[in-house]
Amino acid sequence: MFTPRPIGHVRSPYAETSQVPKGLGAKHDAEGELEILPEFEAGLTDIEGFSHLYVIWAFDRSEGFQLMGRPPSDDRPHGVFATRSPRRPNPIALSVVELLGREGRRLRVRGVDMLDGTPILDIKPYLSSVPEKQLRRGWLAEAEARKEKG
């Protein structure tokens, strides 16, 4: 395989996990920065043209993994690969952020749900989306329906 290395770090308003909005209806509209290391700045060329980016990052403050767990959005346990739990066999996270602007090696973005100082592993352009009609959202849709019913 390969040895992961940070290409940069997240500047986020969140210092602790408890501050990150979680659970059903949680909004991720916090602004922050993706600060890329100087040696990788050239890799950002032409990124300004994209409105949204995938950010792949490391859950660097998570330890070990749990194959079944109860996510904040439900009162029932689910398999780790059916959730976004940080306690995964490979502690890799994925976020979609909106690119607000670029200043050199700093990308200003909206939608950060990472902690301040989080190592960034990769950035990719967000290109396509699955039509809403074709999308099924499994246990999460069920948990939302139960919540609405009250």
Place this chain on the structure above:
Amino acid sequence: MFTPRPIGHVRSPYAETSQVPKGLGAKHDAEGELEILPEFEAGLTDIEGFSHLYVIWAFDRSEGFQLMGRPPSDDRPHGVFATRSPRRPNPIALSVVELLGREGRRLRVRGVDMLDGTPILDIKPYLSSVPEKQLRRGWLAEAEARKEKG
């Protein structure tokens, strides 16, 4: 950081990079399997409820990285973080696949663009999408427009 380990492997019709559809208008509708290792099978619990999955995998047959490169979809070079080039500082790939069915630790999926035997690092439910109206697709939209003009 962490040491990446495979949670399973892709079974794909593609044995070589040259067989994977690439470039503008490339369709990814090939079917394949995500074969999860027995020790991680419990992590798949409830995954059947989701129509689409993110698959995070390793470009295990790619070497080194290149900060600027010419993607198959354009005749101009772009920064690696504005493309899906396999030659990245961290050789991590991301695909969205449609989940067709599950048999134990095997997920039958549509939309594989990986080579046969590719190590899978993570699977996550695909939950939301960016509304089409809000999406800008940078150099790729420009390359498509140039192609259409002929």
